[in-house]
Amino acid sequence: MELLLPFLIGILFSASLYLILHRHFFKLILGLILFGLATNLFLFVIGRLTRGGSAIISQSERVATEPFADPVPQALLLTAIVIGFGIQAFAIVLIKRVYQSFETTDLDDMSTTDQIEENH
Amino acid sequence: MNHLLLLLPLLIPLYGAILCLFFWRYVRVQQLIGILAQACMLIASFVLLLEVNNKGIMSTQMGSWPAPFGITIVADVFSSLMVITSSITGMAIYLYSIKGLDKARQTFGYYPVLLILQMGVSGACLTGDLFNLFVWFEVLLICCFVLIALGGTKPQLEGAIKYVTINFLASGFLLTGIGVVYGIMGSLNMAELAVLVRTPVSHPALISMAGMFFLIAFGIKSAIFPLFFWLPASYHTPPIAISAFIAGMLTKVGMYALIRLFTLIFVTDQDLTIPLLTVLAGFTMVIGVFGAASQNDFRKILSFHIVSQIGYMLMGLALFTPLAIAGSIYFIIHNILVKTNLFLISGVVAHRNGTFALKKLGGVYLQHPFLSLLFFISAFSLAGIPPFSGFWGKFMLAKAGFEIDSFVIVITSLAVSLITIFSMTKIWNEVFWKKKPESDPLLDVMADSEQQASRMMHVPIVFLVVFILFIGIYAEPVVSMAHLAAEQLLNSELYINAVLKR
Numbered sequence: 001m002e003l004l005l006p007f008l009i010g011i012l013f014s015a016s017l018y019l020i021l022h023r024h025f026f027k028l029i030l031g032l033i034l035f036g037l038a039t040n041l042f043l044f045v046i047g048r049l050t051r052g053g054s055a056i057i058s059q060s061e062r063v064a065t066e067p068f069a070d071p072v073p074q075a076l077l078l079t080a081i082v083i084g085f086g087i088q089a090f091a092i093v094l095i096k097r098v099y100q101s102f103e104t105t106d107l108d109d110m111s112t113t114d115q116i117e118e119n120h
Numbered sequence: 121m122n123h124l125l126l127l128l129p130l131l132i133p134l135y136g137a138i139l140c141l142f143f144w145r146y147v148r149v150q151q152l153i154g155i156l157a158q159a160c161m162l163i164a165s166f167v168l169l170l171e172v173n174n175k176g177i178m179s180t181q182m183g184s185w186p187a188p189f190g191i192t193i194v195a196d197v198f199s200s201l202m203v204i205t206s207s208i209t210g211m212a213i214y215l216y217s218i219k220g221l222d223k224a225r226q227t228f229g230y231y232p233v234l235l236i237l238q239m240g241v242s243g244a245c246l247t248g249d250l251f252n253l254f255v256w257f258e259v260l261l262i263c264c265f266v267l268i269a270l271g272g273t274k275p276q277l278e279g280a281i282k283y284v285t286i287n288f289l290a291s292g293f294l295l296t297g298i299g300v301v302y303g304i305m306g307s308l309n310m311a312e313l314a315v316l317v318r319t320p321v322s323h324p325a326l327i328s329m330a331g332m333f334f335l336i337a338f339g340i341k342s343a344i345f346p347l348f349f350w351l352p353a354s355y356h357t358p359p360i361a362i363s364a365f366i367a368g369m370l371t372k373v374g375m376y377a378l379i380r381l382f383t384l385i386f387v388t389d390q391d392l393t394i395p396l397l398t399v400l401a402g403f404t405m406v407i408g409v410f411g412a413a414s415q416n417d418f419r420k421i422l423s424f425h426i427v428s429q430i431g432y433m434l435m436g437l438a439l440f441t442p443l444a445i446a447g448s449i450y451f452i453i454h455n456i457l458v459k460t461n462l463f464l465i466s467g468v469v470a471h472r473n474g475t476f477a478l479k480k481l482g483g484v485y486l487q488h489p490f491l492s493l494l495f496f497i498s499a500f501s502l503a504g505i506p507p508f509s510g511f512w513g514k515f516m517l518a519k520a521g522f523e524i525d526s527f528v529i530v531i532t533s534l535a536v537s538l539i540t541i542f543s544m545t546k547i548w549n550e551v552f553w554k555k556k557p558e559s560d561p562l563l564d565v566m567a568d569s570e571q572q573a574s575r576m577m578h579v580p581i582v583f584l585v586v587f588i589l590f591i592g593i594y595a596e597p598v599v600s601m602a603h604l605a606a607e608q609l610l611n612s613e614l615y616i617n618a619v620l621k622r
Binding site for chain 2: 020028032035036037038040042045046047048063070072073076079082083086087091094095097100101102107110112
């Protein structure tokens, strides 16, 4: 199981980058969501996995008994998920607005701001 | 008292924004609250700077949890300089927005979002914790997303989609880097990390790998070569009031984070980082300035110059001597003020002539000699002509480079300065000097209210020019503060002792 997780993260990262590099809007959204998931999972796994030991101190003791899972990565993860969710929601609404005003789903149609304007 | 002082740059904009939200429909009230908040910010950050300058690094712990466990807020001279520069810029932008931004955007939450953005900037500069650095960056980025897309015109949406995508990726890299750092060292407090990397048992290779994640993440955010392509594609799309603040401030906050982390934490593998940063700095300068030379739009030239000047700031970090880092810090302060001001001037020119295209503009010197003088001062500061402010930054950087025999980068930087003058002369010739090509009779006759609005828009520009002249002609106090800041950055013991109270 623990051997599987790094490969899963790798696959998620590569799939998300592949989707982001696509020119279709919908795949861009999917790519962003997968990228967020991959980073979150990475953050979770790299904080070391301890199964079945929560960091709750029982009433009779002063410190938690080993082995317990490190609560800090979990707290970070929760924050990161919330932030990621907010940005993804914003990105989806933005892409919808872009689709409405450009009436295209192709990112290649959106290169006007890069061009060197000769006659504005 | 000290604790409150550290928190005021965060609390004032937060409460200001909340108050603004209560008066959603009354733009006048929001403007008033905004101006008041800005004035308070300015005073608070000035007092903070004085205090830090006199008494050394200050720190406080949120909720009184002792240092490595709680959330730390730290102010050294560098971060308080950043905070005060951001409040000066914020004040100028507010004064400009009242007349310079259309009513529709003002009614859709412009003022509260800008205040939250400023809170994000202060937070990113004052935090003493890696994960909080990420959170503050998200706060300011999401405000930028909203501001860039606010109004929803076609170019804005197009710019926003590029900006959002690339910054989402950058945040992902940042988070990954934070994960790696926590995985290796088991701490996120920057002071404790600084202690841990200096103990011999830590893993140098893994730490420099984490450092690369941070370099990429902040490299994207501060538009370092080869990660800058999003900047000239998005910064010029929103109205000037918005793009001036974003262009002036945001890339430099990324630079601030880079300088902080690469002087405090990622110092173990300098055989790798220093040459890498030097090469990146050189390319960033050169590519940025050539990109600017090929453009024909007032705002786009300025946008590309941001990239070029990021190179100078990176050069200071890459040389890694006290003088070079002091030069970098001075350059950041100078550049925020000058860049914002140039954007505001381009806004006033466009307000009167209805376009940013160099071909269609002209004759501004004849019509508005005072505005031309203001542009002249700012442009020459940017190019680094003595006695204006850019000169001192470049002088310190060049001197530091010669001291350690890094001739290639210094000569590159000086050559880039020459091309910067070329770009500024191009704007001067096309916009201010040459005859107006074909005059549109509708635009020439301005209504009285428009005239008055245009005069109001001069106020923030004069306000900024005063500061630009001050740090140029009377450079001594700022230069000595920059030296003090560099000293604090390079003697990480000072930072560690202030935070961990050892």
